[in-house]
Amino acid sequence: xxxxxxxxxxxxxxxxxxxxxxxxxxxxxxxxxxxxxxxxxxxxxxxxxxxxxxxxxxxxxxxxxxxxxxxxxxxxxxxxxxxxxxxxxxxxxxxxxxxxxxxxxxxxxxxxxxxxxxxxxxxxxxxxxxxxxxxxxxxxxxxxxxxxxxxxxxxxxxxxxxxxxxxxxxxxxxxxxxxxxxxxxxxxxxxxxxxxxxxxxxxxxxxxxxxxxxxxxxxxxxxxxxxxxxxxxxxxxxxxxxxxxxxxxxxxxxxxxxxxxxxxxxxxxxxxxxxxxxxxxxxxxxxxxxxxxxxxxxxxxxxxxxxxxxxxxxxxxxxxxxxxxxxxxxxxxxxxxxxxxxxxxxxxxxxxxxxxxxxxxxxxxxxxxxxxxxxxxxxxxxxxxxxxxxxxxxxxxxxxxxxxxxxxxxxxxxxxxxxxxxxxxxxxxxxxxxxxxxxxxxxxxxxxxxxxxxxxxxxxxxxxxxxxxxxxxxxxxxxxxxxxxxxxxxxxxxxxxxxxxxxxxxxxxxxxxxxxxxxxxxxxxxxxxxxxxxxxxxxxxxxxxxxxxxxxxxxxxxxxxxxxxxxxxxxxxxxxxxxxxxxxxxxxxxxxxxxxxxxxxxxxxxxxxxxxxxxxxxxxxxxxxxxxxxxxxxxxxxxxxxxxxxxxxxxxxxxxxxxxxxxxxxxxxxxxxxxxxxxxxxxxxxxxxxxxxxxxxxxxxxxxxxxxxx
Numbered sequence: 001x002x003x004x005x006x007x008x009x010x011x012x013x014x015x016x017x018x019x020x021x022x023x024x025x026x027x028x029x030x031x032x033x034x035x036x037x038x039x040x041x042x043x044x045x046x047x048x049x050x051x052x053x054x055x056x057x058x059x060x061x062x063x064x065x066x067x068x069x070x071x072x073x074x075x076x077x078x079x080x081x082x083x084x085x086x087x088x089x090x091x092x093x094x095x096x097x098x099x100x101x102x103x104x105x106x107x108x109x110x111x112x113x114x115x116x117x118x119x120x121x122x123x124x125x126x127x128x129x130x131x132x133x134x135x136x137x138x139x140x141x142x143x144x145x146x147x148x149x150x151x152x153x154x155x156x157x158x159x160x161x162x163x164x165x166x167x168x169x170x171x172x173x174x175x176x177x178x179x180x181x182x183x184x185x186x187x188x189x190x191x192x193x194x195x196x197x198x199x200x201x202x203x204x205x206x207x208x209x210x211x212x213x214x215x216x217x218x219x220x221x222x223x224x225x226x227x228x229x230x231x232x233x234x235x236x237x238x239x240x241x242x243x244x245x246x247x248x249x250x251x252x253x254x255x256x257x258x259x260x261x262x263x264x265x266x267x268x269x270x271x272x273x274x275x276x277x278x279x280x281x282x283x284x285x286x287x288x289x290x291x292x293x294x295x296x297x298x299x300x301x302x303x304x305x306x307x308x309x310x311x312x313x314x315x316x317x318x319x320x321x322x323x324x325x326x327x328x329x330x331x332x333x334x335x336x337x338x339x340x341x342x343x344x345x346x347x348x349x350x351x352x353x354x355x356x357x358x359x360x361x362x363x364x365x366x367x368x369x370x371x372x373x374x375x376x377x378x379x380x381x382x383x384x385x386x387x388x389x390x391x392x393x394x395x396x397x398x399x400x401x402x403x404x405x406x407x408x409x410x411x412x413x414x415x416x417x418x419x420x421x422x423x424x425x426x427x428x429x430x431x432x433x434x435x436x437x438x439x440x441x442x443x444x445x446x447x448x449x450x451x452x453x454x455x456x457x458x459x460x461x462x463x464x465x466x467x468x469x470x471x472x473x474x475x476x477x478x479x480x481x482x483x484x485x486x487x488x489x490x491x492x493x494x495x496x497x498x499x500x501x502x503x504x505x506x507x508x509x510x511x512x513x514x515x516x517x518x519x520x521x522x523x524x525x526x527x528x529x530x531x532x533x534x535x536x537x538x539x540x541x542x543x544x545x546x547x548x549x550x551x552x553x554x555x556x557x558x559x560x561x562x563x564x565x566x567x568x569x570x571x572x573x574x575x576x577x578x579x580x581x582x583x584x585x586x587x588x589x590x591x592x593x594x595x596x597x598x599x600x601x602x603x604x605x606x607x608x609x610x611x612x613x614x615x616x617x618x619x620x621x622x623x624x625x626x627x628x629x630x631x632x633x634x635x636x637x638x639x640x641x642x643x644x645x646x647x648x649x650x651x652x653x654x655x656x657x658x659x660x661x662x663x664x665x666x667x668x669x670x671x672x673x674x675x676x677x678x679x680x681x682x683x684x685x686x687x688x689x690x691x692x693x694x695x696x697x698x699x700x701x702x703x704x705x706x707x708x709x710x
Contacts, residue, residue, distance in 0.1 A: 001043060011274050016213070018270055019240045020240070021274070025247070025277050026247075026279065026290070026594070027305075033276065034243055038082075047212070051210060052212075052215075053215070054217070055217065056216075059084060065217075093184075096200075107401050108185075108186065112382060113404075117178065117181070147225075151175050177402075208237070212236075213239045214233060215243070216240070216244075218244055222261075227267075247297070247303070248594050249590055250553060279305045279306065283307070283310060283311060284309060284310070291305055294593040315605060315633055316634070317607075327566075330604070331361075333604070346546060347562055348548070349563050350547065350548070350563075351550060351551065351563060361549060371547065374549045385491065387407070390404075390509075390528075390531070391405075393527070397469070400434045406425075409458055416454065439459040474521075475513035475517060559598055559599075560598060560600065561599075561600045563599035564604040565605050567611070568606060568626065569623055572613075573588065589628075592625050621687055660676050662679065666707040668700075676690055688700050
């Protein structure tokens with residue numbers, strides 16, 4: 001049980017009672033610790049699997065954890081829950097959501113479904129979707145739910161402001177219609193669970209008694225709502241173990257609150273703290289660079305990664321003329337290493353700060369013929385044809401789902417346009433019935449003969465499928481929907497150039513359903529729940545031979561023998577916005593730490609002298625994170641052949657002096673008066689960070705700033 005664990009890992013496994021914070025550095029074997037801890041609880045402490053809840057953030061991580069625990073316990077895991085936050089809460093809601101006035105066969109809306117509903121709400125409230133942007137509204141509502149602020153509370157506190165008052169109206173009506181549709185958006189899943197626990201003490205007591213031992217992975221990524229959920233569930237027995245790394249907290253933009261892990265000892269008194277600092281992934285050179293970068297953050301718990309592995313190759317840095325030269329260098333370097341027989345294509349990952357950077361890299365790969373795959377582009381379950389088929393399945397499962405009704409009834413075309421949908425929706429609301437129920441018997445005074453026939457046929461088909469769904473496997477049900485709706489013929493007529501791709505994706509959906517059935521997911525409810533909670537990056541197994549392209553955020557939790565981080569420049573990494581705010585800058589530095597620690601053997605950091613992005617060409621200044629790294633850890637390559645790169649001389653040897661000092665007052669022709677805050681060396685020039693009166697902070701190259709001293 002404790003074999004092959006280091007001292008700190010053993011301590012984390014056997015410290016089973018009371019609150020425990022495990023600070024697990026990148027690559028320190030935290031999954032091994034969590035799974036061994038679960039097995040130790042069952043085998044050595046006699047804890048029933050039924051009393052254990054283990055939570056992580058991705059379905060892929062949960063699946064891996066389940067497999068490991070199953071092996072350790074030889075299948076003795078009945079009743080144990082190892083899942084994501086959302087999957088665990090959905091399981092609870094299927095039993096308890098009737099207490100909130102929903103039915104247990106609720107649907108889960110993805111972003112596109114939610115946006116469709118919000119657009120309808122904005123239109124019905126006679127508001128402008130340019131003034132009240134649906135995407136902004138959905139994001140805002142998600143943030144409010146994370147902070148546990150409901151429609152009524154928001155409206156009451158913003159009654160005097162016209163714009164915010166209307167946001168409250170949209171929020172209220174959106175939640176009202178979700179309930180009428182017997183649907184939850186992604187953010188409702190946890191907030192509704194917390195609401196039940198807070199208002200129904202008997203339900204909370206039941207789950208507190210069941211989950212006597214709780215383990216939470218990636219705790220640094222939790223938000224306020226998730227903290228409250230865990231706090232409530234662990235309130236009785238207090239056997240809470242959280243594992244995480246504050247240095248890898250990179251999701252503030254979607255609500256993650258680093259204070260949850262930094263303040264854990266304060267929130268849970270009597271906490272034991274164990275640090276896992278031995279890394280089993282990367283070379284010492286890579287770890288030293290990561291330590292150099294992250295130590296500059298103030299909001300962190302002190303820790304330092306180390307390894308028993310060899311020192312390894314130095315980090316390789318290239319500064320090329322522009323993004324096309326940068327991309328060609330990356331592709332040529334990968335091809336060279338593969339041709340030498342050192343690596344295969346699936347050993348490589350190219351990481352970038354923003355998706356817009358991938359274009360030039362993709363162009364270089366296409367020209368070279370090197371196989372690659374971009375992750376984080378259009379996710380499979382968001383593709384039109386997949387959502388079309390899923391809308392049928394969702395409506396079959398839940399007849400009150402108006403969003404799915406409106407999509408399904410329109411594909412293939414049945415002569416039911418927007419005006420007809422408005423009539424159906426209005427009648428459904430006035431009679432408090434589903435839109436499907438209206439379609440079963442349309443009013444002849446409202447619809448033409450052909451429309452009436454089509455609606456009745458559509459409703460009869462959905463009701464027939466609902467009966468079959470009770471006994472039919474999901475894969476066969478999908479086949480019936482495709483065969484009997486004529487949806488494929490519709491794609492051939494309407495979109496002949498996209499036809500083959502759309503058909504392939506629909507067939508892939510059937511293949512996915514078959515695979516899920518092999519894993520024990522055999523009902524329509526289970527299938528819909530599973531596909532609604534999975535993401536694109538999680539589906540890769542890394543076995544196919546292609547180079548992986550993805551954002552730094554998407555790379556979290558992954559590892560590759562060779563990693564390229566491109567666009568290592570001011571304004572990109574760190575981003576322009578974050579460079580002016582300490583809290584955001586620290587998150588960027590954590591993101592840099594995450595990117596560096598994805599590399600196992602080789603790490604490349606690439607940048608350019610000039611970059612065109614978002615239609616503008618600009619002089620590219622080297623990222624400030626370069627200066628964090630000890631110069632002894634890296635070397636500079638020139639490239640070769642037609643793509644020869646300019647040698648990037650170590651920064652400290654190539655800088656001219658500066659005529660300015662921090663605190664000095666200066667005058668700029670455009671920005672006016674300002675104060676010099678900081679001076680950073682950059683190649684043969686200096687970057688001046690200046691706080692201009694009324695204009696905010698700016699970063700200017702000294703040579704071109706044309707400043708006057710005051």
